[in-house]
Structures are given as C-alpha cells and as structure tokens.
Amino acid sequence: MVQAVPVVWLVSFITFALMNLLPGGSSGTALQLLGENATPSAIKALNIKLHLNEPFFTRYVHWIGGLFSGHLGNSVATGQSVAGILAERLPVTLELGLVSLVLSVVFSLLSAVVAAHQRGRIVDRANIAVSMLGLSVPNFVFALILVFVFAVKLHWLPSSGFTSISAGLGQNIRGMILPSLSIAFGLTCGYNRVLRADLVDQLVGADYVMLARSKGISERRILFGHALRNAAFGFLTLVGLNLGTIIGGVVLIEEIFSLPGIGQELVQSITYHDTLVVESVVVILAVTVIAANFMTDMVYSLLDPRIRYDRSE
C-alpha cells in the first residue's frame, strides 16, 4: 500500500510531463482549436484563458490539486466537464471489460480442465494447437475478421454501434457479443495455456496427488478438489495482472465497433489535443491497473497461507 503512493504520483507526473513537454503537446492545443489561420494574439488570449502561459510546475500543482478535490476541469474541445464525460463513458468500457473478463475466465477454465483431464490425447493436443494459433492473432485483427464473417457476410450481428442497457437489453447484448469475443478469445488462449500446464504439473508430479490416488480418490475429485485448487493461485494472479491488458486492448476494440467508451474518448481527445481529458483518462486507467495489481496481491495472500506467513515474519 505504501509502495503504491509514489507509483501513483510518478504516474501522474509522467503523464503530465509527456502531455506538456512533448512537441505538439499542450503548446499545440490553441493552434488545434483555432485552426491554422489563427492570429498570434488570439492564440495568446486562449493560452491565457487555459492557463497554458503559466510555468510547468504551477500548472502541474494546479492540476494535481484539482484531481484531489474532484474538480477535473472541462474539455477544451466541447466544454463538457471531464467528470461528466467519464460518468457517461466509463459504464460502456466497464461493461465490455467485465463481459470479456468473465467470458475468458469461464472458457479457459473449461478448456484447461478438459485438456488436463485428457492430457496427451487428441483433445489436449487440439487445445494446445488452437491456443497457439489464437495467441498469434492480435485482438483487433480477430475483431475485423469477426466483423467480416458475422456482420458483413452472415448479417447475424451488428458491425458497430452501442445500445445502452436501459434502452434495450437484447440490443445491448447483440452489440456486445462481437467486441467482447474479440477481447476474450486471445485472453482465453493465454490463460488456458498457463492453467493447463499448471494442472498437468500437479496431476503428474505432485506428491499429494499420488497420495490421493493411492487412497482411491476418484480422478475427477483429484482434478477439481486438489489440482484445480492449487493451480488456481497462478491462474488468479495471471488474470489479475492482465486487467491492464484488457483496458489497453479496449481502446482499439471500441474504435472498431464504435462503442462510446473511454477508449474511443481517449483517441478522440488525443486528436483534438484535449490535454485535460487525456491526462485525466490516462491517470484513471493507470490507477485502475495499480489497484488491480494491488488487489491481486491481497487476494493471493488471503488464499495462500504460505505467502501470508512469509510476509508476517
């Protein structure tokens, strides 16, 4: 917990520094907003209005103060408050992320357990091959192929667009199928590989499995009650540490399917040089990743007594 504080601070500082010091950063904001033909005096006036004429550290302190007091400021391009934008867009991204997460965990658990049970046989080999192939397709390429097959050719599902849950649950689900499958597929392949290898390791090599077998416990109970419980630690860690990947991947998927989530907002704000929005979004995403890693650590130590005792010593 104490370790997280300097990291969060560094994250905010790096973001702010990148946005303000890189060429084309906040120095380009006024030019972008007013167009190529803006007069120097108009640019100067806007810079003063946006406090861009103040020194770097003054602006940083001002911004950080705003973050802590909840005043995130307003978008330069649309005038909408950053908090309002986030409130509008976060639910979409959360839904997509959550559905993908659940799908990938369920699929990988199922496939890994079946493969470990049938280890060495044709099902297991096919599973390994599919995982390897799946890991070699980037999620946005997979998304494009899904759009081609299910939207362009078969007309089964919409190729883009978003309906909120309140406007119609059925439409909402139909629109979420392709985007969430695009993200979940790659994750499933990765999780499945690790979990299957871990399960097989336990089933073949672990002493407690040999003891359980010699006691006459059924293979199914050994798999679910013993091996899976032990392999779950590594699996959970992997899932937790991968939350950042999901968030990063969401950006492209939202672009492809025109989902009005935080990723699409980020890309739009970046092209408009809407520094304030980009800064807030990036910091929020990074803090989410830090929180996810921290929680993974907590859950891990709660589940595995060995780690708990190691730390208290």
Added chain:
Amino acid sequence: MTAQSELPLSAETPVLSTDDERERSAYRRQEIFFWAPIVALGLIALICFLGPLVLPILAPIGGSISNANLAVFAPGHLLGTDPAGNDNLAKVLYGGRVSLEVGFATVGIGLLVGGGFGALAGFRSGWTDLVISRLFDALLSFPALVLAIVIATYLGPSELHVIYAISFFSIPAVGRLARANTLRIRSATFFAASRIAGANEWTILRRHVAPNILPNLLTFSFLSVSVSIIAEAALSFLGLGVPPPNPSWGNMLALGEQYLDLRPVLLFIPAVAIFLTILSLNLAGDALRARWAE
C-alpha cells in the same frame, strides 16, 4: 580373438539400436520443432528485406489508378492491387520491413536501456534501486497501448517515433527482469569473491552480472518482439504509425476495414502476414525458453 570380442557385441547390438533409434527420432523431432519456427522467421525477414532487391517486385507506392482494384493473381500483380493501384505484394513486403524493424529495434532498446538500468538497480540496491524500481513500476502501470498512443500522437506519425513510443514499455519490462535476475546472483559466491578481490563495479557488471543474466533477458526479449510488432500494427491501424501511402501492416489493415464488404482480400493479406510472423515468433520463443530452461 576378434570373433570372440565381436560375439557379445553383435548380440547386444539390436537392443541398443532400437533404443538408440527411438531416442534419435525423439531428438530429431525436438530439433525440428526448435529450428522450424526460427527458419520460418529467417525466411520472412529474408523475403521482406532482400525480396524487393532481387525479385521483380514493384514499388509499393505511386501506383497508377488505371491498375486499381485488380484481383489476386492478376497478371503482374500476384496479390492484386489496392484502390490506389499499388501492388499488394510489394506493400506487404515493405510493410513487413517496418514491422520487423520496429519489433527488433524496440526490443533492442529495451534490452540496452532497460537491461542496463535494471542490472544497476539490482546491483547497487539502496536509493538507486528504489528510484529505478519505482520508475519501472510507474511505467508498467500505464496500459501499454495507451501510453504508446499518447506518445506517438504527440511526436507525430513516423516510424522512428513509433519505435520511441513502444520502447516506453519494453524498457521497464526488460528492466524489471534484469533487476530480479541480478538480485539472484548477488548472493552467489563468485560475486562475493570478486568483490573481496577488489574488482570495481563496472568490471563486476561486465564480467559477472551481464553473462549471467543475458540468457534470460534474451529469451524474454525475443518473446516480446511479437508484442512490439502487434503494438506497431495497432498504432499504424489508428493512423498514428507509419504515415500512408508508405505501407505498413497496420495501415493495410485499416484500408482493409474500409473495404471490408467490397474487397475483403485487402484485410486478409496483412492479417495473414501478421499471423504468420507472430506465430513463428511465439513458437521460436517457446522453443528458446524450453532449451534454456533445461
């Protein structure tokens, strides 16, 4: 004499040879699995970099509009042409150059900068370690692609800028591994021995730390080349990478998305190219890891 000594040998030979053969064929299979992806990767690189020089490949830009939208296997255009009349085969090869250059360059930078700082952090400990480690933590907290998007946009679209942008997450990833590996050898006897012998920091880093951590770092780096190539494709897909008309697999995918209903082949060409490259990289990385883990 000779007959006597040959007798027991000839009796045992059949037994030995079946065992031998089984072992040899298992070994051969292992060797094939090890070398096949590496050879495939070499071939991909060779075709992309040397192909346009030796084979009659057209220029990837400046095509004539009268040649636009030719189908696959059209005379003179093996993979057809795009809506601007550029040859798809030439585009995919020149795009491959970009992908491989960015992939290996970013990982090289990660290895040099990240490996250097990571080893220094593990070696020195104390304040140096604290500062470097927290910096790595902070950089790794950004969702990788998000940080790259921000940097690539603000620097402006070009291949070099994409390399900078992607290096921002290859550096801390390699760095953290280098630190962990260095910490592990710190407790080795040879490490203490060279300290007692009065070797200076640089000598120990160069003679003892580097050779011990490099195998691990190289394997990891090799595995992350595919991550970099995917990131490059993603940036170019968003229009933040190599600026069109110069081809890259990412901007070819973007073009494919535009013509998804009319000319899906424009999507499939770069998709297959990316798939084959990433697959060989993944398989080669797995093989390397398995070999070094032995």
